[in-house]
Amino acid sequence: MIRLEKVSFSYLPGVEVLKDVTLEVREGDFLAVMGENGAGKTTLIKHFNGLLKPTQGRVLVDDVDTGSATVAELSRKVGLVFQNPDHQLFSETVEDEIAFALKNFGFNRAEIEERTDQVLRLLSLEEYRQASPLTLSGGEKKRVALASVLAWDPKYLIIDEPTIGQDYEQKSNLRKFLSEISREGRTVVVVTHDVEFVAECSCKILLMAAGRVIASGPVEEVLTDRELIKKGALTLPQLVEVFDPLSRLGFPKAVFGVEEASELLMENLRRLKRG
Amino acid sequence: MIEIEELVYTYPEAGKPALKDVNLQIRKGEFVVLAGPSGCGKTTLCRCLNGLIPHFYGGDLSGKIQVAQLDVLSHPTRELAQHVGLVFQNPENQLFSLTVERDVAFGLENLGLPPAEIRRRIDWALEAVGIGKLKDSAPHELSGGEQQKAAIACVLAMRPSVMVFDEPTSFLDPASAKSIMETVAKLNRELGITVLMVEHRLEMALKHASRMVVMEKGGILADGDPREILSGAAEKLRGIGIPKVAELHRLLAEKNLIPPPVSLSPEEFSAKLMEALNR
Numbered sequence: 279m280i281r282l283e284k285v286s287f288s289y290l291p292g293v294e295v296l297k298d299v300t301l302e303v304r305e306g307d308f309l310a311v312m313g314e315n316g317a318g319k320t321t322l323i324k325h326f327n328g329l330l331k332p333t334q335g336r337v338l339v340d341d342v343d344t345g346s347a348t349v350a351e352l353s354r355k356v357g358l359v360f361q362n363p364d365h366q367l368f369s370e371t372v373e374d375e376i377a378f379a380l381k382n383f384g385f386n387r388a389e390i391e392e393r394t395d396q397v398l399r400l401l402s403l404e405e406y407r408q409a410s411p412l413t414l415s416g417g418e419k420k421r422v423a424l425a426s427v428l429a430w431d432p433k434y435l436i437i438d439e440p441t442i443g444q445d446y447e448q449k450s451n452l453r454k455f456l457s458e459i460s461r462e463g464r465t466v467v468v469v470t471h472d473v474e475f476v477a478e479c480s481c482k483i484l485l486m487a488a489g490r491v492i493a494s495g496p497v498e499e500v501l502t503d504r505e506l507i508k509k510g511a512l513t514l515p516q517l518v519e520v521f522d523p524l525s526r527l528g529f530p531k532a533v534f535g536v537e538e539a540s541e542l543l544m545e546n547l548r549r550l551k552r553g
Numbered sequence: 554m555i556e557i558e559e560l561v562y563t564y565p566e567a568g569k570p571a572l573k574d575v576n577l578q579i580r581k582g583e584f585v586v587l588a589g590p591s592g593c594g595k596t597t598l599c600r601c602l603n604g605l606i607p608h609f610y611g612g613d614l615s616g617k618i619q620v621a622q623l624d625v626l627s628h629p630t631r632e633l634a635q636h637v638g639l640v641f642q643n644p645e646n647q648l649f650s651l652t653v654e655r656d657v658a659f660g661l662e663n664l665g666l667p668p669a670e671i672r673r674r675i676d677w678a679l680e681a682v683g684i685g686k687l688k689d690s691a692p693h694e695l696s697g698g699e700q701q702k703a704a705i706a707c708v709l710a711m712r713p714s715v716m717v718f719d720e721p722t723s724f725l726d727p728a729s730a731k732s733i734m735e736t737v738a739k740l741n742r743e744l745g746i747t748v749l750m751v752e753h754r755l756e757m758a759l760k761h762a763s764r765m766v767v768m769e770k771g772g773i774l775a776d777g778d779p780r781e782i783l784s785g786a787a788e789k790l791r792g793i794g795i796p797k798v799a800e801l802h803r804l805l806a807e808k809n810l811i812p813p814p815v816s817l818s819p820e821e822f823s824a825k826l827m828e829a830l831n832r
Contacts, residue, residue, distance in 0.1 A: 314726045315696045315726050315729060418591075443642075446791075446794025471727060511729065512727050513727040513728065513731065517798070517801070519820075520819045520822055543826075547810050
């Protein structure tokens with residue numbers, strides 16, 4: 279479990295970016311951190327692996343205070359994929375990029391090879407094995423950054439803005455992938471603005487505004503609450519916008535998928551028309 | 554305003570062309586949304602419009618590219634910059650000065666404009682994107698949406714007749730993204746600026762668009778009215794991420810439950826649905 283107790287943080291004296299945040303990320307959680315630009319989301323997750331230490335309060339990763347552990351020790355458990363892959367990638371080939379952390383964590387050559395193969399396959403990057411990360415598109419770089427972290431098999435996987443630069447199909451693959459590793463028991467935390475992406479993940483949302491956690495709850499609750507949507511600078515998912523006014527006719531509010539929506543409407547439209 | 558004929562382009566040392574036989578005519582005042590899966594050539598096409606390709610990137614190019622009556626191949630980027638402005642994904646990569654005003658001034662100073670004209674244009678551009686009050690702020694202190702507006706002001710101040718946006722809202726929260734879309738729509742409507750926008754958030758972009766172009770594998774797959782394109786066969790458009798209301802509308806229209814063409818926004822769809830219910 280990652281536990282934040284009354285955490286406050288300032289980059290500059292007097293300007294608090296996180297304000298008195300208390301939360302728990304439990305093992306097996308699938309969590310989406312959402313909220314406006316500048317709400318403190320990235321600052322929050324940088325506390326999870328000790329990259330940032332709280333100005334006040336404390337952060338415990340499996341009962342170890344991040345103040346008394348090194349980032350290297352914490353990273354073995356808490357893998358963080360940065361928002362901008364250019365800040366993370368530096369090797370000459372995709373393969374070397376993935377091997378780098380594995381070598382540092384002391385994996386042997388056979389293990390490195392096996393894990394590299396595995397993550398390249400998982401993220402559809404096999405054809406880029408020998409390519410320079412710098413020549414890849416933004417979306418591909420993002421997947422390489424994810425692969426390089428996933429390779430050392432961290433217990434907690436934290437990803438900052440995984441959908442940026444990914445097209446529709448890649449996003450849908452990513453959603454399936456994250457849902458699957460979450461079902462297998464890995465703890466997954468994503469920071470994202472992508473309402474439609476989150477709407478179809480079965481995850482919990484942690485909503486932030488101005489350095490505080492202002493709400494937390496399942497997707498069906500948070501993404502149908504107009505008040506919270508406004509406070510978090512989000513927009514309602516498109517289909518919720520459609521179904522919200524229909525709720526007085528007995529339709530559910532929390533409809534996120536097109537198939538579900540069309541079935542609901544097809545079943546009921548004829549009935550309502552006759553009525 | 555933009556005329557592209559039989560454009561074929563290959564990046565240096567690339568095995569196959571990134572653009573294959575692209576033909577595209579965009580008239581003055583249009584708002585065109587350019588969609589398509591990753592790697593289909595959208596960004597490459599944008600780079601051709603202000604001469605970054607081929608002047609900066611090199612590579613092999615054949616065909617014709619004309620923007621604002623200028624032949625891109627025979628005019629330097631510096632000259633083209635006054636006619637066509639590019640705005641990119643991440644505003645942080647575009648801003649570098651200590652104040653917003655300095656950032657907007659940078660391009661204008663490079664044009665060698667007199668100081669009074671520079672001041673006039675800065676004020677005008679910042680007002681046009683709605684951040685007049687932030688003139689003296691430091692770019693890094695602004696929100697993501699404000700930063701992107703500042704980046705747009707930098708380009709707008711050059712008074713281009715065409716503005717090209719390459720995924721301008723990717724890094725922004727939905728509320729800021731919506732505000733950027735509205736700002737661009739206003740520049741298009743009120744100043745008559747021709748807009749070409751690459752965007753994955755079609756649910757936000759299409760309602761402002763007069764036309765939609767879909768690319769695939771370096772070529773153009775569809776070109777026309779967004780409602781008509783999205784009302785057509787869904788299969789070939791799978792990769793672009795059809796907005797959920799449009800897809801829902803299409804499925805119901807197939808069963809004759811509501812009439813085509815598809816809706817582009819939830820409001821539009823709800824209105825059509827109510828109409829169908831009351832008929």
